[in-house]
Amino acid sequence: MGEGPLFAYRAKVQAGEIKPDTAQKLAMEKLQSLHHALAGYRPSPGEAAGWLARFGLKKSSPWTWSAGDGEQATPRHGLYIFGEVGRGKSMLMDLFFQTTTVARKKRIHFHEFMRDIHAAIHKWRHDESARGETDPIPRLARAIAAEAWLLCLDELQITDIADAMIVGRLFRALMDNGVIVVLTSNRPPTDLYKDGLQRDRFIPFIKLILEQLDVLELNSERDYRMGRKRGLQVYHSPLDDAAETALELAFARLTEGAVAMPHSFEVNHRQVRVPLAAAGVARFSFSQLCGLALGPSDYLELARRYHTLVLSDIPTLSPGNKDEARRFVTLVDALYERKVTLICSAAAPPETLYPEGVGAFEFLRTVSRLVEMQAEDYVTREHVE
Helix, strand or coil: CCCCHHHHHHHHHHCCCCCCCHHHHHHHHHHHHHHHHCCCCCCECCECHHHHHCCCCCCCCCCCEECCCCCEECCCCEEEEECCCCCCHHHHHHHHHHHCCCCCEEEEEHHHHHHHHHHHHHHHHCCHHHCCCCCCHHHHHHHHHHHCCEEEEECCCCCCHHHHHHHHHHHHHHHHCCCEEEEEECCCHHHCCCCCCCHHHCHHHHHHHHHHCEEEECCCCCCHHHHHHCCCCCEECCCCHHHHHHHHHHHHHHCCCCCCEEEEEEECCEEEEEEEEECCEEEEEHHHHHCCCCCHHHHHHHHHHCCEEEEEEECCCCHHHHHHHHHHHHHHHHHHHCCCEEEEEECCCHHHCCCCCCCCCCCHHHHHHHHHCCCHHHHCCCCCC
8 A cells, every 4th residue: 555645545435434525536636746745855944945956946946746637736835725614624634744754744723823923923022032133033934944844734714914914924934944834724815814904915925825835626515514414413411421422423523534632712812722623623521611711702703713512511500600601601602603513411401401590591592592503404504604
């Protein structure tokens, strides 16, 4: 058997773990070509020419790889894969990342990456050794290039003007340092940061993507995410081993092939931590999500970022845990508004989850929503980002 992401993909198909898909296969052929091109790759520190020289090319000349169908693609620094949600972009990136032999590589969610970039810039402003430097980007790019010769960023999406003002210069500097980039996004490059503030200052980043990366649309007709949700039981009670096993199986089913890891995101200059997430699915315990001082803006942002929430160990609610109950009501409202699928384990069915006491009457609206959110026509609705 051969090595590389395409062979790993074929093995999954043959094992029945995933269904054959022409669009996915084309993307894997692209990634397989990149896998071959990167064999033994080591950039010359601070020089993009280190990457190009490996192919006997000058800095001003693009290198090429076979597209797998007889055509020649001419990217310079990697691949940009875009397509609608549920098409398998994260799974394909993970197969590539797991099989590539690049010695130094990093795979991270784009929002996590930008959070770290902003933290590094903040640190630079207070760093005595940076005195005399007027721009943190060159130093940041060198530091990233020393850590990762291959950088895989999942779910690129620009919604923040602070990110929009940074990414163009940062990625240009990364490429100048020989970093190879693989990106996934729900949007084509020309639709990134659409209608955003001062978008004209963001246009150079779009041009950089179009000029330096091979752009591929993953235009599968199937929404694999929706297919995996059909027939899925989403509410499990009581709290027992069977309920916990059901949640584990649901998380594995919906994150098929993707690497789950902790995430975080920023709301009003605070970090909201996600214990485990992959492929648009987040996993929490009740105490991790409703036992902390979180509010409507936190839950709305969570609901915007993830199409499915797996939530374990919802206790019986009462005036005795009124703060947690209030946050749970707010959470359900946010999930319902964004049409997020809630897969949960609870101490009791919705109608007896808050059986009596002050607040029980107000909880009836949440009961109604919890019941509606179990119906298949809700579970398979399009997520509202």
